[in-house]
Amino acid sequence: MSSPGKGGNLKTLSSNMAMLLFAVVIASWGTMWVVIKVIVAEVSPLWAIAIRNGAAAVGLALILKLTGRFIVPRRGDWPIVLVISLMHMTAFAVLMTIGLKYVPVGRSVVLGYTTPLWVAPAAWLFLKEPMPARRIIGVLIGLLGTALLFKPASLDWHNPHAVIGNGILLIAALCWSVSILYTRVHRWVSTPIQLVPWQAFISAIVLAVLASVLEGRPHVVPSAKLISAFAYCSIVGVVIAYWAMTIVNSSLPATTTSLGVLATPVVGIVVSAIALGEKIDTGLVISAAMIIFGIALGTTAGTGRRTPAAIAPVTADAKE
Secondary structure (H helix, E strand, O other): OOOOOOOOOOOOOOHHHHHHHHHHHHHHHHHHHHHHHOOOOOOHHHHHHHHHHHHHHHHHHHHHHHOOOOOOHHHHHHHHHHHHHHHHHHHHHHHOOOOHHHOOHHHOOOOOOOOOHHHHHHHHHHHHOOOOOOHHHHHHHHHHHHHHOOOOOOOOOOHHHHHHHHHHHHHHHHHHHHHHHHHHOOOOOOOOOHHHHHHHHHHHHHHHHHHHHOOOOOOOOOOOOHHHHHHHHHHHHHHHHHHHHHHHHHHHHHHHHHHOOHHHHHHHHHHHHHHHOOOOHHHHHHHHHHHHHHHHHHHHHOOOOOOOOOHHOOOHHOOO
């Protein structure tokens, strides 16, 4: 990997401070999907993500400008900017948002976090990465947990919206997988955090165009509730979380961040139950536990390579 561009040296924190900051990140990501659920009840999905990403792009750009780290992407940066922007910030975010219209937040977050289960076999097939027995077992356990989510007791098979919504969420996880796989082989020029504003900006532009064609003009009725929701998703869920995860990745071991971020779906399930009154049924708990355990087992199978990119939602920051 080539050395990062200007501003590549990151400040590291003590373990205790880094863990505290990591907890903030997990709480931000775990609650963000609950807030997005509130937003899509009033704003169409494409416009919702376009507005969120546009605001996040401005916020991150201002932070980088104030800290002297803002850059214009170099030629070698553009492939990773486009892949993450289109596959992660656009396709994954939009499909997850659409899925949230039909599927409870708890189930949605769990399905979204099945991404590492698809990355492992794809990395073995396309990138020739090793697949030790422990990783294979972890993937199988995780896939079994995913299959359990679709049993009749947990899913209303007579409701086409529910079936389609769950399918959309799995496709979202696959889109994120593409972004992660390319992140593993990309040769970095600038530091990942320096590219995030550009990824968010391009995503916002693409989504605004698509939204104009498919959804028409945005129908947004400003209210304190809606403005607060957008502010939370943009500032806390993206700007602060992306910045914080960059520091965390430079301060904590890879295994710690890889496993710790698995607490995000747990936070999502609990918060959705408290804030939205969603039922936490036994099937969801068992499935989530199997998926999280399978990912944890698989990502701790030593291959001599760093693994946060396979887990963390901040795909762009995985190499930081």
